[in-house]
Amino acid sequence: MAEKFDVVVLGSGAAGLTAAFTAAASGLSVGVFEKAAEVGGTTAWSGGNVWIPNNPLMAGVGVHDSDDEAFTYLMSLSRGLLSEPLVRAYLQAGPEMVEFLDARAGTEFYVAEGFPDYHPEHPGGKPEGGRTLETPLFPFDELGAWHHRVTPGPYFAELHLVQRETPIGAAVPQPPSAEELARRRIRDERGRGQSLVGRLLKACLDSGVVVRTDHRATELVVRDGRVSGVRFDGSAEVDASRGVVLATGGFEWNEEYKKAFLRGPLTHPVTMPTSEGDGLRMAMKVGVSLGNMREAWWSPVAVLPDGVNPMNRVMVNADRTRPRSIIVNRSGRRFTNEAANYNAFGGAFHAEDVTTFDYANLPCWLVFDQEYLRRYGTVGPYPPNEEPPPWLITGASLGELADRLGVPADEFERTVTRWNGHAAAGHDPDFRRGESAHDRWWGDPYLKGKPEATLGPLDEPPFYAVPLVSGALGTKGGPQTDAEARVLDLDGVPIEGFYAAGNVMASPFGMTYGGAGGTLGPAMVYGYIAGRHLAGRPA
Ligand SMILES: Cc1cc2nc3c(=O)[nH]c(=O)nc-3n(C[C@H](O)[C@H](O)[C@H](O)COP(=O)(O)OP(=O)(O)OC[C@H]3O[C@@H](n4cnc5c(N)ncnc54)[C@H](O)[C@@H]3O)c2cc1C
Structure with a gap:
């Protein structure tokens, strides 16, 4: 018999964990299924910066922002590729997500002070920063049995730093002393993408989310036009009575898809090699509309x-x-x-x-x-x-x-x-x-x-x-969604029970990279929007 959940989330990066926690916080039963042997995806390898315009923490560092300023900024970079409703939905839900995760998931976001937007002189851009957030060190011993099950990543020799202690994350970096680093190792206090994943994972586990690794989803189960479950390699199957959230990352490790879709060479992705376009394949098989296929970060x-x-x-x-x-x-x-x-x-x-x-x-x-x-x-x-x-x-x-x-x-x-x-x-x-x-x-x-x-x-x-x-840092084309993260069919109609978030979806950002955290920002916000919609909470 197939295992049953209200919501099944595929992929355990920022998009997947945010969707899972948001749905679980409303009392839904949620299963997260991850293809790799460890959780966290490329998110766990990342700097952990999250770009959220008009976020509630900006005022505390003396930066004013508004949805309209951020909208002007993003649209100034659009080249006709951005969908206004998707951008508006991101801007509306972003600050709400920060408050929600800080209150319920223990993210403890703070502003990476002074970090300018990536096109700060464009209209609505912020040369003084404020839109880039990060989370503080997180003691990994709090993860209990999951302590050593987050992928540590290949790039940062020192996991016990936050971005603002490095030369790119602060106006004047203040690296910790050797004694302080030794102290952090006692409880394995990790920063950057490790902290973000650690915090979201802990929140998920505490909310009863079931997390399974070594589960490669291969096919969506569709009944009466509705996505109602998932099949995995090895023929296991799960039911999802409310829906499935695709959060499987991009297709940058799939040579065939790169040749078919990208606008130019992408010979050296820096992401987790599990980003092979599995989600794209599953989505294409059920007849979705595709968007932003030429683009990557x-x-x-x-x-x-x-x-x-x-x-x-x-x-x-x-x-x-x-x-x-x-x-x-x-x-x-x-x-x-x-x-x-x-x-x-x-x-x-x-x-x-x-x-x-x-x-x-x-x-x-x-x-x-x-x-x-x-x-x-x-x-x-x-x-x-x-x-x-x-x-x-x-x-x-x-x-x-x-x-x-x-x-x-x-x-x-x-x-x-x-x-x-x-x-x-x-x-x-x-x-x-x-x-x-x-x-x-x-x-x-x-x-x-x-x-x-x-x-x-x-x-x-x-x-x-x-x-x-x-x-x-990943491709960003895939199934198109509406502003509720619902995947659209070839006629532009939402497919019941099917959601997408993160690098697997047609990015609401088009060619644009707004600022530091510009990939994790939309990934998490659309994960949040998907979880919120699945829980039946209105925007
Ligand atoms: C060194 C580095 C630093 C970075 N720093 C930042 C930063 O500070 N801010 C920022 O915004 N971005 C940053 N990025 C980019 C960012 O990490 C990614 O864009 C982001 O993590 C994508 O999130 P995601 O949830 O869509 O995908 P991922 O985090 O990659 O998660 C997708 C998960 O899905 C799993 N999966 C794939 N196929 C299947 C399947 N068939 N079944 C089940 N699971 C599957 C994968 O194994 C993976 O675990 C950085 C990237 C790198 C490499």
């Missing part, structure tokens, strides 16, 4: 040799915004504002050279000098003031580095000379690097707010290079 990625981290890759975000570094393509030229937000890089990576019929900016290289390495270390991460890792491409002179990269040395030298002139003038007329509050936040953490946070010459040999490729 793009990011430059460095490919690392074996052993540096378990994924052999890392996002390159802060590193490329620091002074004394530029990015060049195979022509030896800069091609964009290196300090722009990572999602916007997708556009630069997909630009074509129509003469050669190549991608104009792939491959490309992050190039920096000896003083950069001394001050900031390099991707990996490799700490400052240490021997450079042997896999860095090195040149005693700019010409030698150009030869190693196979780029024209004369053009490369001209590029660096021109850049050094811009750095001296404190102004980049070519790509306006350093003009935005965004660029000045991500650069040198001790020069934040100034153009020098990101402008600086490459003038101390030797010179170094790291190849960059096109990656992403």
Whole structure:
């Protein structure tokens, strides 16, 4: 006999756990089924920032916001891809979700103070930040039997930090002392995505949600036009009397789907390899409308040799915004504002050279000098003031580095000379690097707010290079939903009992990445909306 729940949630990332908790908090019986052996999805690997405009905590840090300002901001980035009702629903439900989770799920959100939006100078943008939230350290011993069942992720060597203690999460980062870190280890107090997942998981377990790992959903059960259950690998089946929430993440590890749908190369996802588009396949099989299929949360990625981290890759975000570094393509030229937000890089990576019929900016290289390495270390991460890792491409002179990269040395030298002139003038007329509050936040953490946070010459040999490729934090196309997170059929009619949230759904954000937390924000809010609707609570 099939196990029975009111609500079945597929996937245990932020979208799934938020939906599960919201439904369970209204007294529904909920089962969360996770394909991986551990819970948390890519959410657990993440920085844990959550972007919620007009959130109730902004006033406490002196930032004013409104739905209309945030709506203006998002629509200014829309390019005709955003659905107004879905954006409005997100903006209306976001603050409500923060209050609900803080009151009922113990999230304890606080503002990542000062973290600017990703396009802060657009109308309605917030150069002063306020929309980015995070959760404090969470003692993992509170999870009891689940303590060691959250995926720890490959990227953060130190789990016991919150984002605001790192160079990207605060105006002036204040790393904890060795004693404080030792104290945190006693109860395994984890920050960032670990804290977010830990808190949501605890809230789910305390509310009676049944959580099962090693359950790969393969098919939705449809009876009389209604989604009423799920089949898993190995033929187990569960019933869902109220509905199923698809929260299975994106399709960035599915080569066939990437070829079929994406607008350009996404060779190196940084997400959990379980994001294989299972949810998309299940949804297509029951005849859904698809949306936003070309898009991902793009990011430059460095490919690392074996052993540096378990994924052999890392996002390159802060590193490329620091002074004394530029990015060049195979022509030896800069091609964009290196300090722009990572999602916007997708556009630069997909630009074509129509003469050669190549991608104009792939491959490309992050190039920096000896003083950069001394001050900031390099991707990996490799700490400052240490021997450079042997896999860095090195040149005693700019010409030698150009030869190693196979780029024209004369053009490369001209590029660096021109850049050094811009750095001296404190102004980049070519790509306006350093003009935005965004660029000045991500650069040198001790020069934040100034153009020098990101402008600086490459003038101390030797010179170094790291190849960059096109990656992403997940795709964001999939089944279209209405503003209640209900999945729509090919005629645009909601399919009874079928909901979607997170990277599996056609994102309400289109091509846009509003600010830090811009993927987890909509994932959680649409999870919340789905849970709320399933519980029969009106918007
Ligand atoms: C290093 C890093 C830092 C990041 N930092 C941030 C940040 O600070 N803020 C932000 O907004 N975003 C951040 N992101 C992106 C963010 O982590 C993802 O966009 C987000 O976690 C997606 O949430 P989700 O719930 O949709 O998917 P996930 O969290 O990936 O959860 C989906 C789950 O579904 C499971 N699943 C897949 N198929 C099936 C199936 N067939 N049956 C059952 N389960 C299935 C998966 O195994 C997975 O556990 C970061 C990403 C990385 C890699």
